[in-house]
Amino acid sequence: MNRKETIGLIKGLLKGDPTADDLIRWRQDQRIGVKKLLVQYDKQQEKERHQNQAFENRLVFEKQAWQRGAQLAGVDEVGRGPLAGPVVAAAVVIDESFDMTIVHDSKQLTEKTRLKLDQELREKVVDFAFGIVDAEQIDSLNIYEASRVAMRLAIESLHVPLDGLLIDAMTVDLPLPQEKLIKGDDRSISIGAASILAKNYRDTLMKDFAMQYPGYGFERNAGYGTAEHLAGLATLGVTPIHRKTFSPVKKHLK
Known part of the structure; x- marks a missing residue:
């Protein structure tokens, strides 16, 4: 020794x-x-x-595309379940140099980890973009169609050419080959990256809304129907960012 x-x-x-x-x-x-x-x-x-x-x-689908010389975008959305706020989608393109092994489905990461990864992700991916559909559009379309629209908007906002899409459990109205992956955010790195960016982006929006509409706890519940949020609805009423077709909100409309 x-x-x-x-x-x-x-x-x-x-x-x-x-x-x-x-x-x-x-x-x-x-x-x-x-x-x-x-x-x-x-x-x-x-x-x-x-x-x-x-x-x-979780790189299997991307690697198969890269071997063909193809470029894919991974797409995911967040915010289907909340009573308030928009649904937000992100589209992400990565290449063979991407090495962030910690990237995973955003639901499996703590908020602290997700936020810590955000800037590094934005710097290391080839391209990323967001699509946002607000509460009024959600009420007009229904939440499923609104999610598809948000995804399409995100994809169309990318700056790089695409040969196909990897999408978490959905398809979108675009003339591109699409792989609909159940639990895609747990099966594809690019979808997982999209889920992280979308979640962080939407949470930030909801914290901004919390300052505009205090009393509902949006900074903590991101618009989901927590006890604090429901109590706010009962005492303060419905805000412009509430989804009026969602039953817990509907009963408070006058």
């Missing part, structure tokens, strides 16, 4: 890129502190291996 290698030093080196010789030497170290560090290191390595493999599995 090298006496100069304190446990603190080894801890720092393990956070970097230790060599195979380093690891062999440290595994022979009998200090309890070193053994604990190596257990933590091995767990982290296993977690990263699993994450990398899952990332590769």
Whole structure:
């Protein structure tokens, strides 16, 4: 054992890129502190291996397209269930250089992680765009059709040419080959990236609406029908951003 290698030093080196010789030497170290560090290191390595493999599995559809020289957009929407606010879709195009293995269905990430990923995602994807359909249009169309319109608007706002679409459980009215993927945000990296960007974008919109329409808790519930939101409806009434065809809102209309 090298006496100069304190446990603190080894801890720092393990956070970097230790060599195979380093690891062999440290595994022979009998200090309890070193053994604990190596257990933590091995767990982290296993977690990263699993994450990398899952990332590769969720790139299958994109890789098949890239092998044909084709460029796809992944598309997802958020905001079908809320009683207030718009439905927001995002369309995202990635290429072979995309390496954010943490990207996943936005519902499987904490808010803190989602927000932390937002700027890096915007910088690393080839292109991204949003489509927004407001509450009045939702009431006019119905939420399913409004979601399809939001997706189409997002796709049409992209600046790069497309050869096809990967869409979470839907199809859109565009003359492009489309792969309708059930649970697509868990099966495709580009759809997962779209779900993150769309969720962050919509949450920001709802926090802005919370300042315009206080008392409903939009900054916390994003327009979903929480107890706080329903109490606000009962005492303050319906706002212009409420979906008037949704039954919990409808009963408060005068």
